[in-house]
Amino acid sequence: xxxxxxxxxxxxxxxxxxxxxxxxxxxxxxxxxxxxxxxxxxxxxxxxxxxxxxxxxxxxxxxxxxxxxxxxxxxxxxxxxxxxxxxxxxxxxxxxxxxxxxxxxxxxxxxxxxxxxxxxxxxxxxxxxxxxxxxxxxxxxxxxxxxxxxxxxxxxxxxxxxxxxxxxxxxxxxxxxxxxxxxxxxx
Amino acid sequence: xxxxxxxxxxxxxxxxxxxxxxxxxxxxxxxxxxxxxxxxxxxxxxxxxxxxxxxxxxxxxxxxxxxxxxxxxxxxxxxxxxxxxxxxxxxxxxxxxxxxxxxxxxxxxxxxxxxxxxxxxxxxxxxxxxxxxxxxxxxxxxxxxxxxxxxxxxxxxxxxxxxxxxxxxxxxxxxxxxxxxx
Numbered sequence: 001x002x003x004x005x006x007x008x009x010x011x012x013x014x015x016x017x018x019x020x021x022x023x024x025x026x027x028x029x030x031x032x033x034x035x036x037x038x039x040x041x042x043x044x045x046x047x048x049x050x051x052x053x054x055x056x057x058x059x060x061x062x063x064x065x066x067x068x069x070x071x072x073x074x075x076x077x078x079x080x081x082x083x084x085x086x087x088x089x090x091x092x093x094x095x096x097x098x099x100x101x102x103x104x105x106x107x108x109x110x111x112x113x114x115x116x117x118x119x120x121x122x123x124x125x126x127x128x129x130x131x132x133x134x135x136x137x138x139x140x141x142x143x144x145x146x147x148x149x150x151x152x153x154x155x156x157x158x159x160x161x162x163x164x165x166x167x168x169x170x171x172x173x174x175x176x177x178x179x180x181x182x183x184x185x186x187x
Numbered sequence: 188x189x190x191x192x193x194x195x196x197x198x199x200x201x202x203x204x205x206x207x208x209x210x211x212x213x214x215x216x217x218x219x220x221x222x223x224x225x226x227x228x229x230x231x232x233x234x235x236x237x238x239x240x241x242x243x244x245x246x247x248x249x250x251x252x253x254x255x256x257x258x259x260x261x262x263x264x265x266x267x268x269x270x271x272x273x274x275x276x277x278x279x280x281x282x283x284x285x286x287x288x289x290x291x292x293x294x295x296x297x298x299x300x301x302x303x304x305x306x307x308x309x310x311x312x313x314x315x316x317x318x319x320x321x322x323x324x325x326x327x328x329x330x331x332x333x334x335x336x337x338x339x340x341x342x343x344x345x346x347x348x349x350x351x352x353x354x355x356x357x358x359x360x361x362x363x364x365x366x367x368x369x
Contacts, residue, residue: 136329137287138290
């Protein structure tokens with residue numbers, strides 16, 4: 001069991017060595033740092049936007065240390081996934097797509113609380129699908145409160161998804177071939 | 188392939204992110220439009236008293252409808268607390284009222300908001316109350332959890348918006364236009 005875990009860690013490390021020290025390392029650094037900084041900047045504003053009420057730099061007043069760390073993990077994590085996937089072998093296209101989708105899913109899930117709580121979006125959607133005004137009074141709060149109350153869980157889940165996407169991207173990069181990939185999966 | 192990833196991300200990010208800023212900017216398809224008179228309502232306060240229309244008459248005020256589970260309402264309350272003294276100096280009242288039944292999800296009591304902002308909550312120009320369903324139908328027919336009306340001393344609605352933290356400059360301009368309280 002331990003040797004399998006050690007093997008996975010080794011493969012994880014060798015993926016990074018391959019991408020950041022091999023040919024094209026400069027491009028990898030540029031992608032990871034450039035995109036990571038851009039995304040982190042966006043999430044530093046987007047994550048506290050729910051408390052502020054708008055996606056504007058003023059939201060930084062509501063930035064807390066856990067949100068800042070989450071923004072960095074989301075931003076640089078997804079940039080890392082993309083960097084690793086760019087270096088994936090052309091013949092193994094399915095695996096990068098899956099890890100990329102996992103990362104994208106994480107990025108979007110983290111935006112749900114600030115987008116769907118305390119904005120007119122849910123009441124308007126309910127009205128648009130024909131829900132009556134009294135029913136909207138009674139129910140729209142349930143949907144919005146769900147996102148507000150579980151905002152921390154959404155963000156934590158998003159960070160986990162993005163970190164998993166990095167793990168899978170690194171793992172896929174060092175998978176010898178499709179047959180090998182089917183035989184050993186990450187533990 | 189890489190370009191389509193990037194485009195997909197930008198498109199989806201905008202789709203999710205835009206409602207937040209749009210909400211604050213134009214908070215609400217307006218239930219009571221600017222220029223119309225604010226309804227003369229008596230608000231039930233959480234200390235058991237009633238805020239009557241005659242008490243509001245002659246004073247500009249911010250009538251803020253909010254749900255207690257709403258994160259932008261918590262942020263907005265903190266910002267109001269920072270500025271409540273300036274509003275008082277201008278004779279501006281803040282009437283912060285919880286929407287009826289918290290729109291179907293019972294959030295924390297409004298008193299917890301008072302507790303969170305400490306002494307500022309006791310400012311004499313800050314009223315804390317609860318809307319009845321009938322008042323709700325009149326003031327917030329679309330059931331928005333964070334919407335405020337700026338009402339001038341003549342009882343005219345000057346503006347409708349939401350998320351006070353994000354739109355404080357608008358409230359500050361409104362208060363700035365009010366004469367300094369004697």
